[in-house]
Amino acid sequence: MGSIFQESENFGFGNNSFTENSRENNSEKTNISAKNSGEKNKKSYSEKSFLEEVSIENSLKNLLGSMKPSFLVNEEKKSPIRQVVLANQGTDSMILLKKDDTSVLIGTGFGEYSESGKKYPTFPDIRLPFSEKSRLHAWILLDENIDIVRVLLILENLDFPPIFATKNLIAKIRNNISGAQKYDKIRFFEMFSEEFSERKIGSLEFVIAKNGNKKMLGFRSGNSIFGYEKLPILENFSPIANADFVISENLEIGQEKFAVGEILAFVNENFEKRTMKFSFDTFYIDEKSVGTIAGYVLSDRKNLAESGVVTFTIEEDVRMRAISGHIFIDSRGFVHAHEMMKIHKEIIKSVRILYEQTIAENPVIERGGLVQILRREIGKLCFVLTGRTPIVMPIIIEKNISNF
Numbered sequence: 011m012g013s014i015f016q017e018s019e020n021f022g023f024g025n026n027s028f029t030e031n032s033r034e035n036n037s038e039k040t041n042i043s044a045k046n047s048g049e050k051n052k053k054s055y056s057e058k059s060f061l062e063e064v065s066i067e068n069s070l071k072n073l074l075g076s077m078k079p080s081f082l083v084n085e086e087k088k089s090p091i092r093q094v095v096l097a098n099q100g101t102d103s104m105i106l107l108k109k110d111d112t113s114v115l116i117g118t119g120f121g122e123y124s125e126s127g128k129k130y131p132t133f134p135d136i137r138l139p140f141s142e143k144s145r146l147h148a149w150i151l152l153d154e155n156i157d158i159v160r161v162l163l164i165l166e167n168l169d170f171p172p173i174f175a176t177k178n179l180i181a182k183i184r185n186n187i188s189g190a191q192k193y194d195k196i197r198f199f200e201m202f203s204e205e206f207s208e209r210k211i212g213s214l215e216f217v218i219a220k221n222g223n224k225k226m227l228g229f230r231s232g233n234s235i236f237g238y239e240k241l242p243i244l245e246n247f248s249p250i251a252n253a254d255f256v257i258s259e260n261l262e263i264g265q266e267k268f269a270v271g272e273i274l275a276f277v278n279e280n281f282e283k284r285t286m287k288f289s290f291d292t293f294y295i296d297e298k299s300v301g302t303i304a305g306y307v308l309s310d311r312k313n314l315a316e317s318g319v320v321t322f323t324i325e326e327d328v329r330m331r332a333i334s335g336h337i338f339i340d341s342r343g344f345v346h347a348h349e350m351m352k353i354h355k356e357i358i359k360s361v362r363i364l365y366e367q368t369i370a371e372n373p374v375i376e377r378g379g380l381v382q383i384l385r386r387e388i389g390k391l392c393f394v395l396t397g398r399t400p401i402v403m404p405i406i407i408e409k410n411i412s413n414f
Contacts, residue, residue: 069299090275097134112212135290146171220249232278317398318343
């Protein structure tokens with residue numbers, strides 16, 4: 011009988027076992043542990059970076075990058091002052107003025123939009139100012155009751171153009187800035203004071219004008235002054251002259267009416283509309299993101315609130331182009347419990363018939379086209395059955411089931 015203590019290079023007792031290769035094994039374990047720890051830290055860092063990127067500022071930047079840009083094309087022969095009204099709602103407008111290489115943004119155009127019982131802060135489509143940001147000499151702000159959060163959001167995405175405002179508004183904005191880096195980037199200038207009632211910014215000249223007893227912001231075009239009725243001067247400043255022409259709150263100059271997005275060109279006391287016109291959307295703030303009113307999100311939320319959602323799942327044999335097994339259906343906010351089973355059965359039966367008819371007519375139809383047909387036709391069926399138009403979400407799972 012041999013000894014249980016055989017000679018071996020690898021032996022040990024309990025937790026104190028030791029081998030000739032233990033140092034190497036321990037080294038490998040250490041490397042593996044370090045590698046796993048590194049991957050864990052890397053993952054943690056990646057998640058952290060993602061969370062840092064989820065911000066309202068980045069959302070607006072991504073939205074601007076995803077939309078078709080707007081450009082104000084240079085005019086070679088003439089050098090007029092061109093005006094584009096980006097928004098004209100609430101108590102404030104947003105206007106872009108441009109002459110030569112000087113662009114100036116005036117006002118905010120902030121508002122509010124209500125949908126499905128919720129109110130969303132809004133601001134104008136800033137694609138045009140965004141394309142002009144390298145030439146943007148100033149953002150003139152005169153309304154002291156504006157929302158500073160939205161001001162700072164737009165400022166950052168326009169690369170912090172200089173702010174020309176009243177003394178009180180400059181103090182208000184400064185008091186609401188968080189972060190030293192952002193604070194250092196913003197430059198402030200007092201637009202008017204008791205000593206001066208006009209201000210030149212690049213090749214544009216702005217003045218305090220009056221129309222009757224009302225003081226307002228105006229700009230010079232040759233020897234004429236055009237005043238904005240909707241942009242009153244709140245401070246106790248003295249007007250420099252009467253406004254020769256008043257741009258009314260309803261976007262009229264005398265008998266000439268223009269609209270948001272139209273380009274108005276001023277040459278001395280003459281002005282005319284250009285044939286080109288911009289189509290602007292309205293941006294809204296949705297918690298940590300920014301969207302467009304014309305987008306599908308708010309309309310889908312309204313539809314979900316009013317009619318609910320229906321989703322069904324089809325398992326498709328991709329070789330036979332046939333449904334395999336059952337069709338699974340679910341709905342929320344669509345029908346009441348006592349009528350759910352009956353209506354779900356009708357939808358399932360129609361989905362199967364519609365699928366088979368579509369494949370028979372077009373055996374090579376792609377999944378995207380098939381989903382569109384199912385969504386459209388089942389939506390119509392839901393309206394016939396209930397009088398409601400829910401969000402319909404077909405899901406097709408492709409499987410290789412048939413064996414030959």
